[in-house]
Amino acid sequence: MHDVKRALLRSFWTPLALAALWLTATIGARPLALPDEGRYVGVAWQMLTSGDWLTPRLDGLPYFHKPPLFFWITAASLGMFGQHEWAARLAPLLGAFLGLGSIYLFASRWFSRRAGRLALLALATQPLFFVGAQFANLDMLVAGCITAAIAALAHAALLRPHGRRSHAALAAGYLFMGLGVLSKGLIGIVLPGLVLVSWLMLRGQWRPLLSLIWLPGIALFLLVVAPWFVLVQQRFPEFSHYFFVVQHFARYATGGFNNRLPAYFYPVVLILFALPWTAWMFVGARAGAWRDPERGAVRQLAWIWMLAIVAFFSLPESKLVGYILPAAAPAALLAADGFELLAARWARAALWWRGGAAAAVLACLAAVIAATALPRNSTRELGLALRRELAPVDRVMFLQAYYFDLPFYASMHSPAAVVDAWDSKEIGTRDNWRKELFDAARFQPALGRQLLLRPQDLQAGGCGGAVTWVVGSEGLQQHYPLLQGAEEVARQRDLRLWRVSAARSGISPPDCPGMPIANSADKS
Template identity: 35%
Template sequence: MNSTSDHINMADHDNSPPGPPDTTTTRVRLAIAVLVTYVCLFNGLTAFGLVGPDEPRYAAIARDMAVSDDWVTPRLHGEPWLEKPILYYWVAAVGYRVFGDSEWAARLPSVAGAATSMLALGWLARRFYGGPTAALFVLLFPSSIAILVFARAATTDMLFSATLALALASSAPLVLLRQPRGTLGYQIGFGAALGLAVLAKGPAGVVLAGSAIVIGALLARRLPLVWRLAGPWSLGTFALVALPWYVLCALRNPEFIQVFLISHNVERFLTPVFQHQQPFWYFAPVLLLGLAPWTAAIVATVYAAATTVTRRDWVGSPSMFLAGWVIFPVVFFSLSQSKLPGYVLPAMPAAIILLARALALAMTRPAAARAVGLGTAAVLAVMAVAFLVSPGVASAGVEAGAVRPLGVLLSLATVATGYVGSRGRIHAGVAVAALTIALGLWQLNATLMPRLDPGISTRVTAREARHLADGEPVRTYALHRAWQYGLEYYLHRALPEWTSDTPSGALVVTNQRGMRAMQLEGAGIVVLRNVSADAMLVRTDPNGERLTIGP
């Protein structure tokens, strides 16, 4: 092996046709990449309200932080909430101060994390593989299902993934290059990224990044160079970024270590205490779906990996190093007793670089290029059929065929991608598919999501409750916790539960099951609004409808 200053394994470089693309082609590609990125990451962030139990909780904590100026202890309705570390709340709180009270502010950390990941890893792809791989990566990354979904979620997952992406980008030159230029900058950057990862998710940041680096370095035969990452600059920067908040939070909240470190880290991994049990193979389909519509490129990636191993070209191989960042998160969380789709998100960025690299290599092999192009068209065809035959969501007022226009769009994209793919024009095929995903997402945000909003979010229900309450207290009864947290977020307060002792005339948000239970306890009910299958607004009234049980 040559050991010149910036040498890497040239077998890992793209063997693209010589000569850069002309200026017009470059501008068109750049415009497409910007458009796809904007639509997939930034468009439609307020098309629907906060959903699930996590989004409204995290957003409420961040909003309270922006108002209270307490930047140490996360609080939910005034009470310490110590299940997650602080980074999401800090970024979202800044968003609330800048953009006001909106879903945009709540989802800002994830959007910023996705954009940061794309920039950092786009640079990494260009640094180690060249322009063609980087150009493909910036199309694949924002249009992958996992990225565009988690980039618009007010949760910690994408922000955590972004901090690990920064750790990957700063560690790769130190591990793969014998004499990298800017060693000090990479070391400081790595320490800062690792510190942010710990602020985003806790000790898992060190476990994932450290283990992925070791495995990647082993595969690339660069294990001795890993010690560059443990120098005083890296460790000092890490301590400076990560430790102050942990120390302050523990001093102010003695229960912090038990609640956060023990219950929500150790117990979550080792036991099914949080009821997120799934089979060992759970993340295999999650990865396949999350990488769609680029799933067909996995075959090309496996072929490229097999070629690297067969030729014994793994020494100093960036692809082998990246493989460690895919393998370890998947295996680690497959062993966990708690599994959720977002857990495997840190593996996605490295996987997408490998997909882009495999596609760039396939450009020089006509048969491989055609196979990948037709495979991508086949994935789009499956997606098209799914939307064409969708039965709709009757409970949310979405009739069968409501998403059929999206199925038609995907069908047209299937034909176009298949045509250019059959001619081996990989970049054109990727551009068509990415534009289709972006256009389809724009269509969903503009037409379908506002119709789904009352059934998946509490935003509409809260608006109706605020109008009907006219300043009086709002109560809830028998709601799923997602709806309880959501209503509390939009109504800016903790909501008490209705009991049989509650005075008559109370405004209650409940559902069909809850209304029947209230009637069984003797309450007369007047239905005011039936918002969705999960939420209805009722008022207790002595003259209201009661449940009559026959003899």
């Protein structure tokens, strides 16, 4: 009996360990990509250096676009392992592990152990999933939570017709929905609810549906979610309107955010970026497959799961590729099922599957190589140069841009002053770094006035006592008297790092005296 249990344990951990090795091998191979990776890692870095684990901050200003779980994990990782790209990507990696483990267990239980391994392989080698597991934004973390929640609650619902009830599965489902909400907001509960309710209603199974409404689970969900929201609301009374109304409902209902793309964008993305496994999905969609007494219910779940996610995110005009990641797991489940169906009647199915796996591996590696060879506007070299020169009393200033990854690479412990036309009426019309900082400043206006400066706020000799490090485009030097005669210390592409001496660095009163310095303890 002991040998049997050990074999079962090995059969669970060995595939997951191989998948973990596969995903982590290239996780630190490239610099942070902009804007997403730089933005979110920068917020986590400021959480770590400021010691304020309640309020996410972008350039020192409250950043309530997203909830805190990603920032907590990333800040803790950076604190434990240091300032490395691989440490900055631990949160999406954990989300990927969660998704892999969930789909492996679910497929092994309701299809077969072989199907579990096949689904694990198909998911881990989807280029969409592989890249998402190594991309430091919130999409993979919430996708892993959504996958785990759906798998756990679907498991509980599938047990119900057999007269069994799994409190452990129900508790896991509610726990992961709570973590999903803390990862990226309401989709952490909306998407599992949409998938499960649609699936069980289509099957006419009202009792299993009602059995998922579990009071201890609801209490667990609130225990996970409520404390952060309540504490932030007490500190910032405008938080709930901004977080729920502006960042959830307005983002979903209007087209002023992100990329405006057609409704067919996500079906195309899923088919192309999950190749070659998408070709196997349709094998199990033939007539009669849904009526299979053993697998029909799970096939229905997988199709509804995938289509509901695609439909939900296809309705708004604003679209980003990573949103579709929660649909990657059911695609892998359907691919594994399709192989088993085809292998039962076609001897060459295994050969085609292995060929597809080899092609998927090459596609994943090619994506990482391309991202490494062609980094997206990284300022790593400039940041490392600043890191070598930056003194504790020095100030940092960005001209007409916010360089999201530079505080991380430069090891800045205080926010930079950002010089731009902050009185322009166009700031609120585009969803970019200007609007993010402008919105954040509304929560702490006094600090915003210190950090968000207009060109006319600068004057030579206005303040002394500290060197100012200025980052901006090469062509800006002639437009700012402050930079006349400044020492150029480093350059990267068209960006420049200038050192402005204490005698010339200036910001007009009254803001200058209270402006935070580069590595000070003043986080007011």
